[in-house]
Amino acid sequence: MKAHAHCVLAIDVGNTTCHYGLVVDGHYKLGGALATAQLNGSQTPFQALLDQANAKGLPRPTGAAYCSVVPKVNATIEGLLAAEDLKTFHLRFDTVPGLGIAYPNPSEIGEDRLANSLAAFCRYGAPAIVIDMGTAVTFDIISKAGYEGGIIAPGLGLMTGYLHEQTALLPALNPADLVDLPGGIGKSTVEAMRLGCSVGFSGMVLALLERVEAELGARGEGKPTVLSTGGSVANLSRHWMQRTRFVDHLTLLGLADAFTHPDRL
Numbered sequence: 001m002k003a004h005a006h007c008v009l010a011i012d013v014g015n016t017t018c019h020y021g022l023v024v025d026g027h028y029k030l031g032g033a034l035a036t037a038q039l040n041g042s043q044t045p046f047q048a049l050l051d052q053a054n055a056k057g058l059p060r061p062t063g064a065a066y067c068s069v070v071p072k073v074n075a076t077i078e079g080l081l082a083a084e085d086l087k088t089f090h091l092r093f094d095t096v097p098g099l100g101i102a103y104p105n106p107s108e109i110g111e112d113r114l115a116n117s118l119a120a121f122c123r124y125g126a127p128a129i130v131i132d133m134g135t136a137v138t139f140d141i142i143s144k145a146g147y148e149g150g151i152i153a154p155g156l157g158l159m160t161g162y163l164h165e166q167t168a169l170l171p172a173l174n175p176a177d178l179v180d181l182p183g184g185i186g187k188s189t190v191e192a193m194r195l196g197c198s199v200g201f202s203g204m205v206l207a208l209l210e211r212v213e214a215e216l217g218a219r220g221e222g223k224p225t226v227l228s229t230g231g232s233v234a235n236l237s238r239h240w241m242q243r244t245r246f247v248d249h250l251t252l253l254g255l256a257d258a259f260t261h262p263d264r265l
Contacts, residue, residue, distance in 0.1 A: 005024050005025050005059050006024070006025055006026075006062060006256075006260050007022055007023070007024045007025075007053075007058065007059040007060065007061045007062060008022070008023045008061055008062065008063060008064065008065055008255070008256040008259045008260065009021075009022055009046060009049075009050075009061040009063070009064040009065075009081075009086060010022075010023050010064070010065050010066070010251075010252035010253075010255035010256050010259075011046075011064065011065070011066035011067075011077060011252075011255070012066070012067055012068075012112055012115070012251045012252060012255065013036060013039075013066060013067065013068035013069065013070050013073060013074075013077065014036060014069060014070070014112065014134075015036065015069055015070060015135075016035065016036060016135075017033050017034070017035060017036060018033060018034055018035070018036045018039060018045075019031065019032075019033045019249075019251070019252065020032060020033070020045070020046065020049065020252070021049075021249060021252045022049065022053055022058060022061065023252060023253060023255075023256035024058060024059065026253070026256065026257070026260075028248070028249040028252060028253060029053070029056075029058055030049070030052060030053065030056070030058075031049065031249070031252065032045070032048070032049055036070055036073065039073050039076050039077065039080075040076060044080045044083060044084060045080075046080065046081075046084060047084070050084070061086055062087070063086055063087035063088065063089065063259055064081045064084075064086040064087070064088050064089070064259075065088070065089040065090075065091060065255040065256060065258055065259040066081075066088070066089075066090060066091070066255065067090075067091045067092075067111035067112050067114065067115050067251070067255060068090075068111060069110055069111060069112060074090070078090075089258065089259050089264070091111055091114060091115055091118075091254075091255055091258050092111055092114075093106035093107055093109050093111075093114060094106070094107075095264075096114050096118060096258060097118075097258055097261040097262075097263035097264040098118065098121070098122065098261045098262075098263045098264075099114070099117060099118050099121055099142075099146055099147055100145055100146025100147065101146050101147045102143065102145040102146045102147065102148050103147055103148065103149050109147065110138075112132075112251050113130075113132070113138060113140050113150065114147065114254075115250075115251045115252075115254030115255050115258065116130045116132055116140055116227075116229065116250050116251055116254055117130060117140045117142050117147050117254070118254045118257055118258055118261075119247070119250050119251070119253045119254030119257055120140075120142055120225070120227050120250075120254075121142050121146075122254075122257045122261070123253075123257075124225040124227070125225070126142050126143055126144050126146075126221075126224075127141070127142060127143050127144065127216050127221040127222060127223075127224035127225070128141075128142045128224050128225045128226075128227065129141055129142075129209065129212055129213070129224045129225070129226045129227070130142070130227045130228075130229070130250070131205065131209070131226070131227070131228045131229070131230075131244065132228075132229050132230045132250070132251075133155060133156070133205075133228065133229070133230035134155055134230045135155045135157060135158065136152050136153065136154065136155045136158070137151075137152070137153045137154065137155050137204075137205060137208075138150055138151065138152050138153075139151035139152075139153075139208060139209075139212060141212055141216070141224075143216065143219075143221055144221060151208055151212070153204060153205075153208065156197065156201050159197050159200070159201060160172070160173040160193075160197050163193060163196075163197070171189070171190060171193075173190070173193055173194060173197060183195075184199075206243075209226065209243070212224075225245065226243060226244045226245065227244065227245050227246075227247050227250065228244040228245070228246050228247070229246065229247050229248065229249075229250040229251070
């Protein structure tokens, strides 16, 4: 470990889950997660991570960066970080460093999407497309002008859950059973549903990607780097996966990139 390594505690507060981790010199090292509803000011979930890092010989963070889509917990996060004596940076549309914003209403951009976009821009340049596959599938497009905008579509969990919840006879599906299905004709109700969700999900993502790539090409932006992240990536077809570069913990990497960016320091 270098004597002057940059170690950042990165925290992504989502509607359901808060993910956090240590990023050392731009590389994710270790982390954890807890339900956002469990965040409170009486105890810090980060102390155990810092203790674990110390036991592994990792440096103590020089600071912390966070993004949040749950504004009511922001004060709690900042209080917890202050208790750890960590200098804190909140990534927002008006604080994101080194990334132009070519979007009519910047305050509408989710902070996690800004973190993803900054990571893509800092590490791969422009143009770039980030596809985050969680509860929703989000596309974020970074052009030579900066953050352009995106697309929001239903995620795989929403697709499978909706079929079950809105019908009397269709069963619930486990998304883990939707990987690399053979054939194209379902021979049972479950097979038919699995094909519809799995192949349909990959097809939806591919159609959206091709539309974005066509627009960027028509504008002379060049061929974009396509990054994917999120838990539903494993459910995409192998053919589709050849068109994208998977980057785990992209949001946390972007937060660390923001904290150490020269334009912020």
